[in-house]
Each structure stands twice: as C-alpha cells, then as structure tokens.
Amino acid sequence: MKVVIIYGGDLPAIASAAKAASTAVTATIHLIIPYVPHKLGGIATVGGQNYWDYVSPLTQQGTFGWLIGFGIGYNTDDLAAELLKSLNKYSNIQIHWGYDICDYTTVSNPYRITSVTIKPLCLDADKRVNWGSGAVQTLTADIFIDASVEGRLARMVNSACTTGRYCWPNLPAGEVAGKVAKQAAATLMVKLKGIDHTKSGSGFYYSQDPASGAWSCWGGSVEYKDSGSKIAAFNKKYAAQGYMIKPVNAAQNGKDSEEWWANTFLIFNVDGRANHRDKGTRFYPAMLEGTKNVDDAWVDARQFLKDKKTEVLGALREYPGFESADFVTDSAGYPEVGDVLYIRETVHMARSSTYIGADDENENYHVGATAALRAGASSGDGADSIYYAHRIGLAHYNADIHPYSPSDCQDGSEWIWGYDSFRKMRPDMNIGNSDPVHPVYLPYEALLTHYVSNLLLPGYAANVSSFAWGEVRVLCNLCVLGDAAGIAAAYCVINNLQPLYLNDSQIADIQALLRTVDAKLDK
Numbered sequence: 322m323k324v325v326i327i328y329g330g331d332l333p334a335i336a337s338a339a340k341a342a343s344t345a346v347t348a349t350i351h352l353i354i355p356y357v358p359h360k361l362g363g364i365a366t367v368g369g370q371n372y373w374d375y376v377s378p379l380t381q382q383g384t385f386g387w388l389i390g391f392g393i394g395y396n397t398d399d400l401a402a403e404l405l406k407s408l409n410k411y412s413n414i415q416i417h418w419g420y421d422i423c424d425y426t427t428v429s430n431p432y433r434i435t436s437v438t439i440k441p442l443c444l445d446a447d448k449r450v451n452w453g454s455g456a457v458q459t460l461t462a463d464i465f466i467d468a469s470v471e472g473r474l475a476r477m478v479n480s481a482c483t484t485g486r487y488c489w490p491n492l493p494a495g496e497v498a499g500k501v502a503k504q505a506a507a508t509l510m511v512k513l514k515g516i517d518h519t520k521s522g523s524g525f526y527y528s529q530d531p532a533s534g535a536w537s538c539w540g541g542s543v544e545y546k547d548s549g550s551k552i553a554a555f556n557k558k559y560a561a562q563g564y565m566i567k568p569v570n571a572a573q574n575g576k577d578s579e580e581w582w583a584n585t586f587l588i589f590n591v592d593g594r595a596n597h598r599d600k601g602t603r604f605y606p607a608m609l610e611g612t613k614n615v616d617d618a619w620v621d622a623r624q625f626l627k628d629k630k631t632e633v634l635g636a637l638r639e640y641p642g643f644e645s646a647d648f649v650t651d652s653a654g655y656p657e658v659g660d661v662l663y664i665r666e667t668v669h670m671a672r673s674s675t676y677i678g679a680d681d682e683n684e685n686y687h688v689g690a691t692a693a694l695r696a697g698a699s700s701g702d703g704a705d706s707i708y709y710a711h712r713i714g715l716a717h718y719n720a721d722i723h724p725y726s727p728s729d730c731q732d733g734s735e736w737i738w739g740y741d742s743f744r745k746m747r748p749d750m751n752i753g754n755s756d757p758v759h760p761v762y763l764p765y766e767a768l769l770t771h772y773v774s775n776l777l778l779p780g781y782a783a784n785v786s787s788f789a790w791g792e793v794r795v796l797c798n799l800c801v802l803g804d805a806a807g808i809a810a811a812y813c814v815i816n817n818l819q820p821l822y823l824n825d826s827q828i829a830d831i832q833a834l835l836r837t838v839d840a841k842l843d844k
Contacts, residue, residue, distance in 0.1 A: 323348040323814040324462040326437060328422060330354040331363030332796050333779040333803030334468035335404055336384040340807025340838060341466075342411035348814050350414045351460055355469065357442050357450055358660060359418040361404040363470065365796055366397045369510030369582040369659035372537055372572040374795040380717040380760045382841040385800040394535025396575030397582070419443075421598070422473055423457070431774035431819060434478060436461040442598070448623075449597045449616040464810040464820065465776050468803060471594050471615075472668040472782030477604065481671040481771035484594065484606070486725065486787040488669070488682040490749070496725070501609055505666040505723040505791075506565075507591045509622045510659035513581045513637070515645040516571070522641035534576035541568035541585075544639040546736050553736060555636040560727035563589040564625060566636045567730075568738050569643075580649050584663065585637065586626070589726060591618040593664035593781070619662055626656045665723050665794060670770055670784040686786035687766040693789035694720060694750060696761040699844055708764035711828050712842050713809075713835060714801035717760035720752050722791035747788065757792060760844055765828050768806050774819040779806035801840070808834045 325348055327337050334352065342350045356367060364370045372393050375381065379389060387407075391400055408414050417439060424438035437460055441453035467474040476482040485504040487497060496503045518527045518536040525540035545552050545568050556565045564587065571583040592606065595614035599605040608614075613621065626633055630648065637643050648656035671685045683689035688708075693716075697703015720743050724730050729746050730737060737745065743752050767784045768777045778784065779802035785793050792798070809831050813820050818827065832842060 324351065325349070325464045325466065325810045325814060326351045326353065326460055326462040327466040327468055328353045328355070328474055329363070329468035329470070329780055330356045330361060331468065331470060331780070331799070332365055332384070332388070333799040333806070334466070335361055335408065336800045336803025337466050337468050337779055337807035337810065338408055338414055339384070339411065340804050341811045342414045344808055344811035344834060345814050346413065348413060348811065350411070351417060351462065352408070352414060353417045353420050353422065353439055355421040355442065356661060357419050357444050360398070360401040361408070362397070362401045363661065364663050366401040366404070367660040368663050369397060369512065370584060370663050371395050371397050371400070371574065371582050372570045372584060373797065374718060375797040376717045380715045380841065381797045381801050382839045383714070383800065383804040383835070385797045386839055388800065390532055392530035392533030392535065393537045394530050394533045394572035394575065396578065399575060417458070419453070423452070425474065425477065427478060431821070432772055433775040433819065434465045434474065434773065437465070447620050449620060451598050463775065463814050466806050466810055467776060467778050467782055468780040468806065470664050470667060470781050471596070472780060473604065474776060475670055475770060475778055475782035476594060476606070476668050478773050478776065479670065479770045481674045482668045482782060483671055484668050485666060488685065488787050496609070498609060499607070501607060503609065503725040504591065504593055505725055506587045506589050507593070507618065507665060508584055508663040509586050509588060509619065510663060511583050511586055511626065512574070512649040512657040513571070513583050513646050514579050514649050515647045516581045517642040517645065520642035525641045527642065535573035535578070537570070537572035538642065539570040541640050542738055545738060548734065548736070550639050552636045552639050555632055556727070556736065564622070565727060565730065566633070569640055586622070588618055588622050588662070591615060591662065591664070593667035615662055615664065623655060623658055626658065627654065630656070666787065666790060667781045669787055669790060670778055670782050672784070673771055682786040682788055686789070687764055687769070687784040688761065688786060688789045688793065690750070690786045690788035693761045693792050694752070694757050696757050696759040698759050703759060705761045708762040710825070711764040711766060712762040713765050713768070713805035713831065714763045714840055714842060715760040715844065716763050716793045716798035716801060717757070718792045718795045718798065720756050720791055721795070722746060722788060750788070761789070761792070763801060763805070765805070765809070765823070765831065768802065768809065769821055772821070774821040777806040777809055777820050779803045804838060804840050805831070805835060808838065
C-alpha cells in the first residue's frame with residue numbers, strides 16, 4: 322500500500338489531501354492536523370480570517386474556485402464543517418486530529434524522509450498548546466507534504482531554509498543573524514459586534530457578498546493616517562510594545578450575524594516557527610533577540626486586548642460604522658479572538674544552502690522577487706516567462722509585504738500604509754500602485770526542497786523568495802500550491818517516482834492531471 326503523509330491544517334493541506342486522495346485512489350493519505358481545537362481550515366476558520374484576499378477577475382481555480390463560492394463573510398464554523406465534508410468523501414484519508422510531529426527518520430541514496438512520529442496536543446490553563454498524554458504513533462510513507470505555516474518538516478530536514486526576509490538586500494542592523502531575519506507582522510483576529518454596515522466614509526467601503534449574503538468592509542487609511550485620531554495616538558503609544566491598529570478588513574461571521582471578524586490588530590516580533598511545546602528540543606529554533614514564540618505572543622496579545630479594552634475600542638471606533646463597536650467576550654471577560662494567530666511569513670526553502678549568485682532573492686529561490694513583481698501578460702513576455710514550461714498554476718495579489726517593524730509604517734511623523742509602506746521598505750523595486758499587474762506563473766520547482774527527494778512544499782516553506790511571498794502567501798494562491806502538491810504526490814506514488822527528480826515529460830503529465838481538477842495554468 323502506497324502512503325502519503327500531509328502535515329498541516331490550513332487550506333493548502335486540505336487541498337493537497339483532497340487532490341491526492343481523489344487521484345491516487347488506492348493510496349492511504351494521512352493528514353496530520355497540529356491545531357487545537359479540532360477543526361479544519363487553520364487561519365481561514367479557527368484563525369477567524371473570513372475575508373478572502375484575491376484579485377478580480379479570479380485567477381485561481383481548482384480548490385479556491387470552490388471556496389470562493391462560500392463568499393466573503395462566511396461563518397467560520399460552517400466552513401470548517403464543509404471542509405470536513407469535502408474530505409470525508411474519500412475513504413482513503415485518515416485524519417489525525419490535534420497531533421504534531423515530535424520526531425522523524427530519514428535515509429540516504431536518495432536522501433528522503435521515511436517516517437514521522439506524532440504526539441497528541443492539548444491546551445494548558447493559559448491556552449498555550451502543549452504536548453498531551455495520549456499515545457505516540459509512528460507513521461511511514463512514500464511521499465511527504467509539508468503544507469504547514471511553520472514549515473516544520475522543511476526547516477528540520479533541509480538546511481537551505483531561510484527565515485523571514487533573510488534574502489532581502491541591505492537589511493537594517495539587528496534584523497538578521499545567520500539565516501534568520503525578521504518575519505512580517507502577525508495579526509490576532511478579533512470578534513466584534515455593533516458594526517453598522519449602512520455607514521461609509523472616504524476610502525472606507527461596505528459591500529454585501531452575493532454568495533454568502535454577509536456584509537464586509539475594508540479601508541480606513543484616512544483615519545489611520547490622521548495624526549489627530551485615536552488610532553494614531555494608540556499606535557504612537559503602543560508601537561514600541563509591538564502592537565498597532567492597522568486599516569481594517571472585516572466580515573460578518575455569516576449572513577445576518579451580529580458578530581464580525583476584524584483583521585486590524587497587528588503584532589510585531591513573532592517567530593512563527595517557534596512553539597512553546599518545543600522548548601528544549603531540536604524543533605525550537607534559534608530566535609532573534611526580542612521575538613516571541615506563537616503561544617506567548619497569542620497569550621500576551623489576548624491579555625493586552627482585555628487590559629487595554631477602552632483604548633483599543635476607542636481607536637477602532639474611529640472607523641465608519643464602528644462607532645458602537647464592542648468586543649464579543651467569553652465567560653472570563655476575554656475578547657473572543659482567533660484560536661491561532663494569522664502568521665504571514667515564516668521560512669522559505671532556497672535552491673541551495675549557500676548563495677548560488679550575487680542576487681540572492683532572484684537566483685536562490687524558484688519564485689524570484691523580480692519575476693513575481695514583473696510578471697507578463699502571457700507566456701511570451703514578462704520576467705516570469707522562464708517558469709512557463711513547468712507551470713502548475715498562477716498566483717496573483719498585490720505586492721503585500723506587510724511591515725516588519727512599526728518604523729515601516731512611518732514616514733517621519735506621518736503614518737503610512739499599503740503601497741507607500743511597500744515602497745519605503747523596498748525603494749529599489751520601483752513598486753507601482755497596481756503592481757504586480759499580471760499573475761505570476763508558479764513553477765513545479767516552487768514545491769521542491771534542495772535535496773530531500775520525497776518532500777513537497779505547498780505551505781509557507783515553499784521555494785519562494787521573501788519579497789515574492791508577499792504576493793504568494795494569501796490563501797487563494799496557497800490553494801493553487803496545495804492542489805499541485807496533492808496531484809504531484811499522487812502521480813509519484815502511482816508511478817514509483819521521487820518528486821525531486823521528475824523530468825519535463827512527467828511534469829507535463831502533472832499539468833494534464835491538474836487540468837482535470839479545474840486548475841488554471843494559463844493567463
């Protein structure tokens with residue numbers, strides 16, 4: 322019996338599992354979900370990010386073509402249930418709820434993973450995720466897929482992983498050490514009530530999704546930039562502690578719900594690779610000074626929101642329609658927040674453990690910075706044309722390199738956001754207000770490691786440069802990578818192949834299979 326192991330609970334993991342199970346029908350697919358509570362969807366469900374980021378007209382199809390049908394403003398529990406229903410159709414999928422990898426084995430010739438040992442998780446009194454007391458299991462497999470946010474397998478078995486924006490030129494002193502550099506700011510999604518969707522303002526918009534019937538909103542740059550606003554006062558006071566209120570996007574938690582999930586509370590200096598439960602083990606990374614692991618960051622941010630409720634709500638009430646906004650709270654008086662942080666960046670798999678050229682972010686990753694920013698309108702032009710022959714999908718979004726430090730949000734005494742902030746961080750890239758104009762071809766090689774022959778990477782550890790990751794990281798694009806990884810894994814187990822060593826003809830076979838599941842490969 323052929324076996325595929327998929328690690329991760331977010332959308333690229335689910336896309337991989339469904340495509341692998343439906344294509345390799347005689348193989349067993351193990352899906353390891355490292356989250357408590359036991360729900361599918363990760364950031365999109367337990368994390369509370371129920372506002373899809375995508376560019377219209379829709380470039381992505383396949384799994385995301387299905388998901389967009391739920392609309393902006395879906396109920397997060399309902400989507401988690403639909404995701405489970407979609408996987409339950411396949412009898413060859415086994416889900417391991419609330420487990421994480423605590424060990425693994427490898428062999429050489431070729432170098433590959435042979436097994437992972439998994440251990441159950443639980444929550445402690447402070448809601449940090451810890452190791453539980455249940456039985457440990459060892460699972461063996463032919464193909465492994467790391468579709469996780471932390472890039473757990475990728476960073477442990479391959480020394481070519483770099484952290485954060487390590488590949489950027491001219492980094493500020495203190496923001497890089499070894500291969501570790503700062504990661505983009507995280508968000509803790511907050512559940513609010515009292516939003517009036519009949520209001521609007523300059524640069525602030527409400528709309529009702531035709532699919533879900535739910536209302537959503539986005540904007541707030543005017544209020545955010547107003548030096549006399551409570552938002553500016555809050556940011557000036559708390560930025561040094563690593564907290565800021567940013568322009569908002571928010572959506573109802575389903576049609577007619579009084580509750581909204583809001584993406585507005587930024588947290589700096591979080592290391593998305595680091596979990597409290599891993600302290601003292603080889604899985605706990607060397608961190609930059611002043612950074613927190615995800616559990617400590619979540620606990621501290623939740624406590625901050627409770628302690629500073631008056632100031633947080635005072636700032637949020639500057640936004641049109643938020644004048645009566647209030648936290649939805651639990652029985653202990655804490656604001657209801659996402660069970661996981663919205664992490665935007667962790668590690669990036671590189672082509673090599675050493676530089677292969679003078680221009681690292683374009684030459685040492687299979688999706689380079691310039692290729693993503695200057696993608697062409699068709700296969701015959703643009704900096705991404707080199708990826709066309711091996712394309713496994715398209716990615717498109719704006720150049721959304723979220724800030725790494727509060728100073729990235731300031732120009733002198735003025736607060737800046739969006740493209741102004743992008744340009745401040747990367748003045749060398751000449752970023753225009755609509756860049757990137759065109760989708761970027763994602764090559765098959767974006768799923769590959771440096772030398773681990775049976776590991777595919779549709780999650781955060783994909784072979785994508787940090788700058789390009791600002792575009793690729795959004796969920797619609799991660800679903801594209803997930804679909805491709807699932808199909809590639811199935812193709813390899815059916816044909817007794819190693820993903821790292823496929824030739825042009827075999828990649829063409831994977832492209833043909835992707836088209837059968839409605840993946841979009843052409844502009």
